[in-house]
Amino acid sequence: MTSPAYDEQPARTVLEDKIRQRRQTFEEFAEYAETFAHEHREPGTLSARHLQRLAAGRRADGRPIGPVRPATRRLLEHIFGCSVEELLGPSGRDDATPEVSGLPQQIHELSSAIAASQRVDDETVLLLRQQVDAIRHLDRRLGAITLLPQLREQASYVAGLLHHAIAPRMRRELAAVLADACTLAGWQSMDRGELAHAWRHYETATAAAREAGSPALESHALAEQAVTLLDIGHTRAAVDMTVHARALGDRAGPRLLRTWLAAAHGEALAAHRDASDSLRAYDDAGELLPAPTDHESPSPYIALDATHLARWRGHALSRFGHPDAIDVLTSALECHDQSFTRGETSLRVDLAHAHAISGHHDAAREHRAHARNLALTIGSVRQQRRLAQSNA
Numbered sequence: 001m002t003s004p005a006y007d008e009q010p011a012r013t014v015l016e017d018k019i020r021q022r023r024q025t026f027e028e029f030a031e032y033a034e035t036f037a038h039e040h041r042e043p044g045t046l047s048a049r050h051l052q053r054l055a056a057g058r059r060a061d062g063r064p065i066g067p068v069r070p071a072t073r074r075l076l077e078h079i080f081g082c083s084v085e086e087l088l089g090p091s092g093r094d095d096a097t098p099e100v101s102g103l104p105q106q107i108h109e110l111s112s113a114i115a116a117s118q119r120v121d122d123e124t125v126l127l128l129r130q131q132v133d134a135i136r137h138l139d140r141r142l143g144a145i146t147l148l149p150q151l152r153e154q155a156s157y158v159a160g161l162l163h164h165a166i167a168p169r170m171r172r173e174l175a176a177v178l179a180d181a182c183t184l185a186g187w188q189s190m191d192r193g194e195l196a197h198a199w200r201h202y203e204t205a206t207a208a209a210r211e212a213g214s215p216a217l218e219s220h221a222l223a224e225q226a227v228t229l230l231d232i233g234h235t236r237a238a239v240d241m242t243v244h245a246r247a248l249g250d251r252a253g254p255r256l257l258r259t260w261l262a263a264a265h266g267e268a269l270a271a272h273r274d275a276s277d278s279l280r281a282y283d284d285a286g287e288l289l290p291a292p293t294d295h296e297s298p299s300p301y302i303a304l305d306a307t308h309l310a311r312w313r314g315h316a317l318s319r320f321g322h323p324d325a326i327d328v329l330t331s332a333l334e335c336h337d338q339s340f341t342r343g344e345t346s347l348r349v350d351l352a353h354a355h356a357i358s359g360h361h362d363a364a365r366e367h368r369a370h371a372r373n374l375a376l377t378i379g380s381v382r383q384q385r386r387l388a389q390s391n392a
Contacts, residue, residue, distance in 0.1 A: 010105065011091035016055035018080060018087070023113070023160050026051045031197070032152070037075055039149055044075030057088055113164040120161055125173045128158055132181045136301060140340050143378025144188035151188060155181040155204075162208070175212035179205045180300060183221045190228055191342065193381030198228050216257055219249035220300040223264040231382070235272035242268045259288040260302045263312045270316035282313045307335040311347050318354040325354040345374040345383045353390045 011017035019029050030048040037044055050072075053065055065088075068076075073084045080087060135151050158181060162174040186201035202225035209218035222245040229238035242265040249261045266281030289309060311332040317325035329351045336344055348371035355364035368387060375383040 013055055013057045013088050014082075014091055015076070015080075015087040017091040019051075019055065020109070024156070026055070028156065031200075032156075033075060033079060035149055035152065035197075036079055040078060042071070042075045042078060044069070044071035044073075046072055046075060054088060057090070110164075113160065114166065117161045117164040117170075118166065120165065120170055120174065122173075125170075125177060128154075128174075128177045129180070132177065132184065133301070136184055139184070139188060140303070140342060143342060143380060144191050145379030148185065148188045148192060151181060151185050155185055155201075159204075162211075172212045175208045176214055176217060179208035179212055179214065179217040179221060181205075182208060183217070183224055183300070186221070186228075187224055190224075190231065191380050191382045193385065195228050195231060199225065202228070215248045215251055216253045217300050219245040219253060219261060220257065220302070222248070223261055226264065226268055230268060230271045235268065238268040239265070239272050239274075255288055255290045256302055256304060257300065259285045259290070259309070260304050262288060263304070263309060266316055267312065270319045273319075275316075275320045275322075278316050279313075282309070282316065285309055285312075303340070307332055307337070308343070311336070311343065311350075314354075315346070315350045318350045318357075321354075321357045323358075326351070326358060326360075329354060341374060341378055342380060342383070345371050345378070345380055346386075348374070349383055349386050349390065352387070356390065 011020055019026070022029065024032065026048045030046050030051050033044075033046045033051075036042070037046075054068070054076075056065075058065060068084050068088075076084055076087055131154055132151075135147050135154070139147050155178060158174060158178045162171060162178055165171045165174055182201045182205035186198045186205060189195070189198035189201055202221050205221035206218050206225070209215075209221055223242055226238040226241040226245070229235070229241060242261070246258075246261045246265055249257050253261070262281050262285035266278045266285065269278035269281055286309065289304070289306065292305065310328055314325055314329035314332055317328055329347060333344070333347055333351065336347060338344065348367045352364045352367040352371060355361075355367065368390070371383065372387055374380075375387065
């Protein structure tokens with residue numbers, strides 16, 4: 001990772017100073033700018049390397065950086081609300097003796113960050129968890145299109161608290177929140193078709209889960225990360241990753257998690273065209289599924305019941321062209337909780353595929369049209385892509 005914008009030297013430009021105030025590295029701000037551009041329909045792009053040149057105010061050889069491209073200019077001005085000329089101007093700090101003049105500011109920034117983290121208590125952690133949960137419940141109804149930027153900001157904020165926390169117990173608590181937030185951000189990014197972002201979120205989630213000392217959170221993040229491998233056609237690697245996730249989760253994970261991991265393994269095997277082992281994994285999941293009256297640890301959050309599991313199994317059956325696929329998926333649709341909009345979209349994509357294979361073209365068109373409308377409503381690029389592939 002690039003060194004933080006807030007390193008040993010004082011800010012050279014207003015742009016660099018503003019990035020420091022956000023407590024972001026150049027890579028983190030470049031990623032934020034990319035998301036901002038996408039959400040606000042800005043055509044400009046900004047790599048971490050180009051951002052470093054702009055923040056320095058000069059090229060590496062000391063020459064002026066030259067004019068900023070119009071699209072990049074508009075993007076930066078949209079983000080910060082001031083002109084590029086102002087952003088690339090000197091920060092206004094006394095740079096005559098940087099090793100002296102920069103030190104008080106560094107001490108102030110670091111002390112403030114540590115002090116903020118020291119104010120975190122159990123109630124604060126609970127509030128942070130509840131914020132992630134609120135986004136999760138909105139996401140399953142409305143999709144990620146408007147929620148993903150908010151979630152990324154939340155994850156960045158929790159990461160800042162974690163990186164400056166000192167007490168080991170509080171570090172573990174914050175790391176668990178970060179793992180949960182980044183796992184959700186990975187899933188949302190994947191649904192939006194942002195696979196590289198999704199991968200990075202899952203990498204952060206697994207690292208945070210390890211710091212939290214939670215094999216359950218780590219296995220959950222790994223199994224979701226495997227879906228990104230499925231989406232790029234690396235099915236063997238996805239199978240291996242879900243095997244590892246199951247091994248982690250089976251050590252001490254709650255029964256519902258182990259059920260979910262078995263089903264995730266079944267999905268990877270289905271994509272790898274291993275029908276017998278896939279259905280065996282779904283059988284394992286069915287045997288592990290706890291009764292609705294069982295109450296287990298809520299970490300990690302998993303929405304899984306007999307209907308969800310049937311939908312998941314039906315997805316595998318539709319991949320194989322199995323004759324039971326339509327009945328299993330139709331039954332799941334009849335019992336489906338309509339608050340899970342993305343789940344219904346995926347289910348109808350699978351039904352469209354299963355009916356098309358069986359020659360039921362009218363039913364296939366009906367489910368495809370319904371799925372397309374839902375996918376457009378929630379902004380699911382992933383489901384739109386699945387529909388396009390099923391039409392090919």
